[in-house]
Amino acid sequence: MTSETKSPGFFSRLAHPGQFLVWSRYLVWPLAGLTVILFAIGLYLALVASPADYQMGETVRIMYMHVPNAWLSMMCYGVMAVAAFGTLVWRHPLADVAAKSAAPLGAIFTAIALLTGIVWGIPTWGTGWVWDGRLTSMLLHFLIYLGIIAMWFTFEDQHRAGRIIAVFTLIGVVNLVVIHYSVEWWSTLHQPASVFTAEGPKMPLELLTPLFVNLFAFSFLFATLQVVSMRTEIMRRRVAAMQRQAAMNRGAAPSPEPAR
């Protein structure tokens, strides 16, 4: 008799939650170290070594916090959308772990982008908030994050939650398109894209360098926190499974802590 069982491929084995816990352990400290180094350089460039802007003056330094966080808020959602696809198509156990871990991080990056935008707007525009396309769609983006986090806490069965939230997450991708094109579709106080344009960056190198170093710093911070949060989520689900097992061993009605 021949075995019909197909051996899982290299990437399937790597993405197995148990294997992920093994190899990701060695990623955390190098990622954290790189993040600290990049933040040290980024903050030095942003606050000490870079010049003031000829129009914005010293408030240009707020951009080095605002823009990386705005980009990261969208990238985080991109990670969640890819994970949602993985949940719905392959039902991969690590996909909804990744999606759940990224949601609070994305919410924090979005909150920072919104708050620093308000602080920058007061001296520059004369107002911290206007209900225009970019700011409103960004606020909606933040509320979508909060909705997704609330949904993870609402469902006790996290595997079922993963599938429902995956559908919701993919619908929310529409808002990423709205955020991106909002400055072109509607009249707004917010400036149009000035870094990634067809003609190249519309910004001098003295301002681009601190911007990109801080973008890398925040990206590595996200990677570090994402890996740690995914490890924690796997452990949380194991704790819930073991508590269920302990309750069954006792012969009592299972009353485990939900894996939230």
Next chain:
Amino acid sequence: MIEAGMHWDYVATAYAMSLGLILAVIVWVAFDARRQRLKLAALEARGIRRRSARAETQAGPETGTP
């Protein structure tokens, strides 16, 4: 170098808010990780095993749930 008096208070507020929120999320992620690690260690010390962990022991690490 940043000059005092040129909206430095807005710059300081933006950086303080950003770094404050970042520090808060780092502390929360680290605290949550530690709490789950301790819970898992306590359950393992009581000799409790997941069903899938027992299956993994028999069939290798390719099976099982998170």
